[in-house]
Amino acid sequence: MKEQQTVRALEALKHAIDFLAGLGIEEAKEEARAILKDGLGIDTLVLYRDNPPLSSEDIRKLNGILERRKRREPLQYILGFVWFYGLKIRVGSGSLIPRPETEILVKEALALADKFRTGGKSENEGRRISVLDLCTGSGAIALALAKNLPEAAVTAVDISEDALAWAEKNRELNGAENVRLLKGDLFGPVGQMRFCIITANPPYIKDRLIESLEPEVSCWEPRMALSGGETGLAFTEDIIREAPEHLEPEGYLLMEMAGGTDTGLLAGMAAQSGLRMENIIKDMAGWERVFIARKPDSK
Template identity: 40%
Template sequence: MRANEAIRKISALLKGAGVSASEKEAELIVCFILKTDKTALYRDNPEITEDSYQDIIARRLMREPLQYITSEVEFLDLTLKVGPGVLIPRPETELVTTEAVRLIKDNFAEPLTILDLCTGSGSIAISLAKAFPNSLVYGVDISEKALSYARENALINSISNVVFLHGNLFEPVGNIKFNVVVSNPPYIKTGDISELDPEICCYEPVEALDGGADGLRFYRKIFEQAKNYMRPEKFLIVLEIGYDEASDIQKIATDAGHKNIQFKKDYAGLDRMVFVQNVFSLM
């Protein structure tokens, strides 16, 4: 059959199983199998056999994430390897990373020392290292499995100015002082995890999702501990947050002694990131 017919068939199967964005996923599956891009796919409409995608569809109908099946995900201008044991980077994190890059470029000069906490696949750390090649970026995660992906992703993308460390938040960085701290920490309430889509709650690592009973456990730790690891003359903290957590995080940061706390919304108009800085403007 031709690719356009396969896309229709796959999309219908996925939609019937409750998979959102079924048509987009069908395109991705066909592109992956044929090792082509979307432009060439619709231009050439190549032949594809049903046998070539049966195993992938069977796994996807079990709601295994497509990114785990293909072992990769696009993140900004990077291709990252992902699989069981590591959180799949989200578009929201792309937005946070893009904003962090903008703020750093507007307010700092290299060389810089940058820290990415809860680095997972290394998506943020590698993106920042690529954007600031004369700086040194550290990525920290408590999961050795996640760090194995992060280190491989740095190699795949030819990024050499990033170092990945195993440990809990600031614990493994010793006496290093940072200009910038960025993080997408776990922020889902423990009780809400089982209600998430099967792709998330049944496959992705719970330790990368679970932010404690109120979803705020990591923000308390980060804001309290960050004061000991930031360069006092000029610093920036950028954190991804849950859409309904802004007011609580404002209080947590204020109670920890931080000032100049600002929030920014995502494209859906939901609070998605918090910035904390000292001596310069974020706007």
């Protein structure tokens, strides 16, 4: 689209939809609307009501965004943020883009935290709820829990310096003072600490499948955030094995998993480590998505 042209917003919208559809992007309409709204700052109501003319700066921006999409850079990286559980989470190179299905894990963790507070064993009542979020990435899960449980102390761990830099930005952006971020390998940075709730969305893609994912994922998102080894279960297994040492009695482990994971295998791993599998929650597409296990009371 030429910068010197007089272009109105609806024409630019159509141009963006056609361009994106031409690249084979399925959600071309939704993306085009998001580009006008969040990339150019044209409110959707104003777009349809006033159909305002675009400035040459707007046209330049639009062309720049579409060029980046042509290289299959994820739109969320280009716009710089995503909404997650009602929070604005900034993302970019070095952080996995939080997915809507991960909100299921947050919802379940919040429901369990509530039970912990009001219906748990008397020894747990009155204590500050402690939460550990492993593999925190942008910090999405940790921040959603921290904002909804202001009385909780949330610890979030990631091994990637880049991911932690995004998590820190998001902690500041969302004013979550009850979150502390630690760098390291899984439970490494928390020593002997125990938590009421442990959450994790670990890397769980089988290595051989990564190249077959859409380019937005395989070429742009950090491999370290995707790769779950040959079976996809490398981190899942380690987390289940080590979780009992870091859970309070009756504490919960909630972990996201790949659709199609053998849940019998997970139940076996849990039993072997001394956890009791409590539930498997499916996502909207019907895939098993969140694994929930509990550490039995020590008595």
